[in-house]
Amino acid sequence: MSEIITCPSGLTGRIRGMKTREERFLADRKLAKAGTQLDPILAACWEETLDPGPYDFGDNPIDWSKVLVGDRFFTLLQIRVASYGPDYTFSVCCDNRSCRAKIDWELSLLDLPVVALSEESRAAYLAGNRFETRLPDAGRRVWFHLLSGNDERRMTQLRKGASERPLSTLLHARLDQIEGVDARDKLKFIEDLAISDVTFLLGVFDRADCGVETEIDIECPECLGSQSVELPLDKGFFLPTKTTVSGRV
Numbered sequence: 240m241s242e243i244i245t246c247p248s249g250l251t252g253r254i255r256g257m258k259t260r261e262e263r264f265l266a267d268r269k270l271a272k273a274g275t276q277l278d279p280i281l282a283a284c285w286e287e288t289l290d291p292g293p294y295d296f297g298d299n300p301i302d303w304s305k306v307l308v309g310d311r312f313f314t315l316l317q318i319r320v321a322s323y324g325p326d327y328t329f330s331v332c333c334d335n336r337s338c339r340a341k342i343d344w345e346l347s348l349l350d351l352p353v354v355a356l357s358e359e360s361r362a363a364y365l366a367g368n369r370f371e372t373r374l375p376d377a378g379r380r381v382w383f384h385l386l387s388g389n390d391e392r393r394m395t396q397l398r399k400g401a402s403e404r405p406l407s408t409l410l411h412a413r414l415d416q417i418e419g420v421d422a423r424d425k426l427k428f429i430e431d432l433a434i435s436d437v438t439f440l441l442g443v444f445d446r447a448d449c450g451v452e453t454e455i456d457i458e459c460p461e462c463l464g465s466q467s468v469e470l471p472l473d474k475g476f477f478l479p480t481k482t483t484v485s486g487r488v
């Protein structure tokens with residue numbers, strides 16, 4: 240079964256569901272470490288480009304390492320839906336310390352909101368993928384870019400040595416230049432940033448980015464407390480078992 244999808248950037252193409260042979264990409268530990276584990280799946284299941292959107296690959300096939308993370312994730316999600324259907328079930332532990340019940344949650348992946356690349360972002364992306372903003376507390380201008388598959392891979396490598404500093408890793412990967420700060424001092428500058436500036440930046444990134452919203456609200460059936468969780472995506476997402484795909488296996 241193949242179908243036509245349009246990614247948040249406007250990239251449009253024909254995809255198909257996964258075949259048994261693609262299973263090996265999910266089991267390859269080396270690929271997982273490099274953070275490019277899913278690229279072979281994207282390459283195999285993307286059958287044809289109908290509209291390149293903001294990308295220019297000429298006559299070559301899509302280079303997924305250069306595709307925006309929002310488009311990559313959207314496409315993976317659609318491949319998952321084409322392979323196993325839209326229903327996704329996962330379990331999390333209630334964050335209420337006096338409850339801690341196991342919450343089983345089910346949702347349709349097609350219900351996740353999708354944010355399209357804005358006209359403004361598209362223009363800045365086409366003009367060299369350079370975005371500018373000004374940090375209110377530090378009083379400096381900074382320049383950042385929209386993340387691609389390559390950035391994702393680099394961040395995976397950086398995180399290996401700094402798993403307790405995901406914010407620093409993200410900011411280091413996204414900020415290209417800081418007014419009046421030498422490239423060598425970038426990390427130190429980032430670590431000294433006021434949290435108000437970090438919150439501001441994350442908001443700016445959010446407005447510039449396109450993609451699928453993966454933060455969802457769930458309710459505990461035991462204590463009825465609600466919490467917001469990041470959609471858990473593990474190996475089961477692409478290699479479902481009884482617990483991740485209802486009514487299947």
Ligand SMILES: [Zn+2]
Binds near residue numbers: 335340459460464
């Ligand atoms: Zn609870």
